[in-house]
Amino acid sequence: MSNKTTANKASVNDFIDGLDDPVQRADSRKLLQIFSDITGARPVMWGTALIGFGSVDLTYASGRHVQWLQVGFSPRKGKISLYVTFDAVKLTSKFPDLGTYKTGKGCIYIRRLADIDLDELHKLIQTAWQTGYEQPVRSDGKEQIKNFDK
Numbered sequence: 001m002s003n004k005t006t007a008n009k010a011s012v013n014d015f016i017d018g019l020d021d022p023v024q025r026a027d028s029r030k031l032l033q034i035f036s037d038i039t040g041a042r043p044v045m046w047g048t049a050l051i052g053f054g055s056v057d058l059t060y061a062s063g064r065h066v067q068w069l070q071v072g073f074s075p076r077k078g079k080i081s082l083y084v085t086f087d088a089v090k091l092t093s094k095f096p097d098l099g100t101y102k103t104g105k106g107c108i109y110i111r112r113l114a115d116i117d118l119d120e121l122h123k124l125i126q127t128a129w130q131t132g133y134e135q136p137v138r139s140d141g142k143e144q145i146k147n148f149d150k
Helices: 012-017 022-039 088-092 118-131
Strands: 044-046 050-060 065-076 079-083 107-110 145-149
Touching: 012 022, 012 044, 012 050, 022 050, 022 065, 022 079, 022 118, 044 065, 065 118, 088 107, 088 118
Parallel strands: none
Antiparallel strands: 044 050, 050 065, 050 145, 065 079, 079 107
């Protein structure tokens, strides 16, 4: 089974320019700058809607191997998903003044950058970039990652 979302040569700038919502376009440009400054990595499109910085090789318990973005974001309808770790709850707990957001297993969801303290966001992304993935123990029946290499 191969990963459906892979790095490709699509233009990050064209993708952002094509966003309908002007606030989301501006927020995406700001996030592009923040992630670029922190990581020093070139932004790359992953699939059709994710902007990633760096990559990691993940090996699942089954032996399945995939390459995935190390950190990144995706402007989605009505929100922006920040891909910063596999354990978003653990990471966000270190930044109690981050602002208004929701979490999934490995994503932080924000409506717009105005809802977030940008200094705290910088620290959070820097921590995620330096630390790498911190996978939660899965109890949802999905496959557990065995290891990863930066």
